[in-house]
Amino acid sequence: MSTRELPPSWTHVGRHGVFPTAGLDDAARFDFLANLNGFLSGQVLPKVRDAYERKVKPAFEQAEGRAPADRHEVRRAMATEPTWQTWSALRRASMEMRQQAGRSLVFRQLDEINARAAALNADAPTLRLDPAVKVPRYASAVDIHCMPGGYHTEVVPDDTSAGANYDSGIFATTGGMLGRYNDGGGQAVAQWLRREHPDFQPRRILDIGCTIGHNTVPLAQAFPDAEVVAIDVAAPMLRYGHARAKSLGVDNIVFRQADGERLDDPDAHYDLVMTSMFWHETSSTAMPRMLREIFRLLAPGGLTIHLEQPQYQGMDPYEQFIRDWDAYNNNEPFWSVMHDYDLAAMMAAAGFDRARYFETKVRGVVDRSIFPEASGEKEDYGRAALWTAFGAWKP
Amino acid sequence: MSAKAPLDPVALANAKARGKRPYFFRDPDVERVLSIAMAIAMEHAVTRQRLDALERLVEAKGLLSRAELDAFVPGPEAEAERTRWMKEYIARVLRIVQQETEAVERAASGSDQAMEQVMDELRHS
Numbered sequence: 001m002s003t004r005e006l007p008p009s010w011t012h013v014g015r016h017g018v019f020p021t022a023g024l025d026d027a028a029r030f031d032f033l034a035n036l037n038g039f040l041s042g043q044v045l046p047k048v049r050d051a052y053e054r055k056v057k058p059a060f061e062q063a064e065g066r067a068p069a070d071r072h073e074v075r076r077a078m079a080t081e082p083t084w085q086t087w088s089a090l091r092r093a094s095m096e097m098r099q100q101a102g103r104s105l106v107f108r109q110l111d112e113i114n115a116r117a118a119a120l121n122a123d124a125p126t127l128r129l130d131p132a133v134k135v136p137r138y139a140s141a142v143d144i145h146c147m148p149g150g151y152h153t154e155v156v157p158d159d160t161s162a163g164a165n166y167d168s169g170i171f172a173t174t175g176g177m178l179g180r181y182n183d184g185g186g187q188a189v190a191q192w193l194r195r196e197h198p199d200f201q202p203r204r205i206l207d208i209g210c211t212i213g214h215n216t217v218p219l220a221q222a223f224p225d226a227e228v229v230a231i232d233v234a235a236p237m238l239r240y241g242h243a244r245a246k247s248l249g250v251d252n253i254v255f256r257q258a259d260g261e262r263l264d265d266p267d268a269h270y271d272l273v274m275t276s277m278f279w280h281e282t283s284s285t286a287m288p289r290m291l292r293e294i295f296r297l298l299a300p301g302g303l304t305i306h307l308e309q310p311q312y313q314g315m316d317p318y319e320q321f322i323r324d325w326d327a328y329n330n331n332e333p334f335w336s337v338m339h340d341y342d343l344a345a346m347m348a349a350a351g352f353d354r355a356r357y358f359e360t361k362v363r364g365v366v367d368r369s370i371f372p373e374a375s376g377e378k379e380d381y382g383r384a385a386l387w388t389a390f391g392a393w394k395p
Numbered sequence: 396m397s398a399k400a401p402l403d404p405v406a407l408a409n410a411k412a413r414g415k416r417p418y419f420f421r422d423p424d425v426e427r428v429l430s431i432a433m434a435i436a437m438e439h440a441v442t443r444q445r446l447d448a449l450e451r452l453v454e455a456k457g458l459l460s461r462a463e464l465d466a467f468v469p470g471p472e473a474e475a476e477r478t479r480w481m482k483e484y485i486a487r488v489l490r491i492v493q494q495e496t497e498a499v500e501r502a503a504s505g506s507d508q509a510m511e512q513v514m515d516e517l518r519h520s
Contacts, residue, residue, distance in 0.1 A: 028444035032437045085419040089426050092417065093433045100408050101437075107404035142414030149410070155402065331414045 007034040007175035008370040013168075014180035017247025018117045018240055020105050020164050029101040030172035036094050038175060044087045045322075051083040052318055071312070071320035075328075078321065088329060095146045095330055102169040103148065106161050117160045120243035127242040129235050130257040138283040139233060142331045151211060151234035163212045163240025170214075176370050177385040181248075184364030184385040185276040185307050186215030190222035192362050192389065197303075202226050202271035206297065208260040208290065209278035213241035213253060215307075219274070220245070220253045229270075231258040260290040268299040276307045277387075280335040287338070291350035298394045304352075305391035307362065312339045343390050352392040359390045 010030035013019075052074070060068055060077045068074045078084045106113065121127050135152045143150045147166065155161050170182040178184035193200055202223055207216040210230035220228045230253050232238055242255040258264075273294045279287055294304050312320045320339075327336035348354045364385025420426050453459050469477055486493065501507035508516075 024445055024448055025441045028441040029437055031444070032440040036433075036437075080421075088417075089419040089429055090433065092419070093430045096412075096430070097434060097437060099412065103410070104404065104408035107402065107407045110402065110404070140413075143412035146412040146414075148412045150413070155407065329417045331412055333414075 007031075007038055010034065010172055010176075012176065012180055012370045013171040014182075016181075016244050017120055018113055018160065018164065018243040020109060020113055020168055022105055022168070026101065026105045029097075030169065033094055033098050033101065034172045034175050036090070037173070040087060040091055040094065044083070044090070048078075048081075048083050048087050048322075049318065051081050052078060056081050068317050071317045071324055074317045074321040075324070088325070091325070092329055098169050098173055099146055099148060099165070101172075102165040103161075105168055106164045107155075110156065110159075110161055113164050114156065114158060114160055117239050117243040118158060120246045121239060124242065124246070126251070126254045127238065128254060128256045129238060131235075133233055133257045133259055135233050136259065136261075136283070136286060138281065138286055138334060142333060144281055144331055145326070146331050151232070151237050154236055158239065159236050160240040160243070162234065162236040163238075163244075166237070167212050167214070167240065167244070174385070176367075178364060179367035179385075180370055181214060181217070183214045183218050184367075185387065186218030187365040188362040188385070188387065189215070189274060189276075189305060189307065189389070190218045191365055192305075192360075194222070200272075200303065202302070204270045205229070205272045205274070206231070206263075206265075206270045208273065208275045208294075209281070210241060210255070211237045213245050213255060215274075215276040216241075216253055217245055217248060217250050219272075220250050224252060226252065226272075228253040229256055229265075230254070231256045231260060231263070233257065233259055261286055261293060263293060263297065265297055267296055268302075270297050271299050271302045273298055273302070273304040274306065277309075279306060279308055280332060280338045282338070283334055284337060287341075288346060288350060291347060291352075295351035295394070300394055302394045303391060304394075305389055307387040307389055309335075309339065310388045311341065311343060313342070347390075347392050353395055356393045356395065357390070358392065359388060362387050362389045 010022075010027045056074075056077050057067065060073070068077060135150075139150060139152060147162070149155070149162060151162055151166070153159075153162060167182070170178065171180075174182070174184075179187065203226055205219055205223065205226050205228045207213070207219070207228070207230045210216050210232050211234070213230045216228060216230040220226070230238075230241065232241075232255075235257055238255045238257055242253075245251075245253050245255070282290070298304060309323065312323070315323075323339070324336050326332040327334075343359070344354060344357045347357050364387075366385075418426050420429075450461055450464060454461050498507055
């Protein structure tokens with residue numbers, strides 16, 4: 001096995017002023033999980049496909065006289081397939097272990113992490129929390145990706161635990177593919193702008209659903225003169241994200257607790273409005289409302305761009321079924337619904353000119369400090385540094 | 396920190412995520428056991444990584460080389476102790492296998508009675 005197939009050790013994760021202090025055992029747990037995930041996607045998942053092609057699909061065709069018409073038929077047919085059951089049970093266990101590992105790391109030193117965050121956040125005008133902001137149903141109905149307490153739960157006053165846990169595990173879940181600071185999404189957008197639109201100089205940037213701001217920071221660094229606003233409904237994420245950005249020396253981001261459906265900024269306030277892996281965690285009413293709000297907030301000549309997993313249109317039913325795994329089994333209930341949408345039509349309904357809609361593929365910037373060799377094309381469905389970017393320019 | 400009961404970091408770390416958990420195998424008992432086994436597998440890896448770090452540090456400090464460690468041959472007494480430990484360890488891990496085979500044997504002789512049966516028996520004798 002060449003080294004490029006091995007995920008980098010978690011010990012390479014980017015540390016900053018509020019990152020939990022981890023020992024050898026914590027790193028070993030995350031390394032175990034990264035390698036378990038690699039084994040499941042690299043060794044077991046191809047066998048799940050084989051079982052479908054060789055056993056499950058022929059049996060379905062025998063019984064029905066046709067191939068499965070959609071992913072739902074594939075899902076029902078695969079439910080009793082042992083290879084799929086084993087892969088799924090292990091993947092679910094891996095997600096649960098990842099949460100346990102991150103939370104055990106964080107909760108044993110919670111006072112210390114919260115104190116460090118409080119010191120970095122003290123009296124900062126760039127952290128604006130608003131306890132009146134309600135956590136929407138889509139963020140509280142279930143704990144998204146099996147993260148106990150979701151993004152928003154505060155275990156103690158002025159808590160950052162949800163942010164610290166989130167930050168500590170992404171590197172393991174993604175096998176380091178998003179870079180040391182897990183900021184591959186933001187880096188990809190910044191790089192795409194530099195390459196495709198070198199003259200675009202946004203004065204104000206808005207990031208909706210920023211969580212800990214890991215994808216906001218690269219934009220703030222790419223446009224140091226821009227005023228950047230990062231919003232989220234979850235205070236623990238914002239406290240942690242603000243402290244994180246501060247300690248990384250980034251001062252041009254305002255972290256604001258707000259609901260993307262209604263912001264109190266004036267019309268045409270922003271030149272760039274972005275989201276990263278956000279829409280699949282919203283809802284069928286929230287998404288069009290937020291798109292309309294983005295249209296209102298965007299200045300003429302402004303750009304909105306969104307990183308997501310690819311839409312299902314035109315994808316074979318088996319691949320849709322596999323990509324849907326997180327919707328059913330990793331508490332991502334809107335994932336399945338959202339990936340069926342006609343995004344161009346949705347953006348048009350929000351006011352955007354259909355002719356200015358675009359969809360493209362963007363790849364994460366490879367972090368050479370952890371991947372000395374160019375990384376492979378391997379994808380672990382939702383966990384690799386490869387996204388669909390969609391958006392539109394406002395005339 | 397809250398003025399109420401102190402936080403229990405262990406219980407908090409283990410908390411269940413809101414939302415019904417999917418079970419994939421026909422028998423959820425199998426999945427429970429798998430989940431426990433995977434946690435043990437992870438903790439075993441943690442121990443192995445720690446031991447590896449220790450060996451490398453011991454070697455780096457010149458106390459012992461890893462080649463010496465790998466070339467270690469126990470004397471007769473040590474060998475016997477190590478073998479006893481290994482035997483006991485395997486028996487511990489596979490306890491249920493032994494107990495289930497004992498159960499099969501006792502079923503044949505009728506010596507393993509169900510509790511209800513013994514209860515009835517004691518109630519009337």
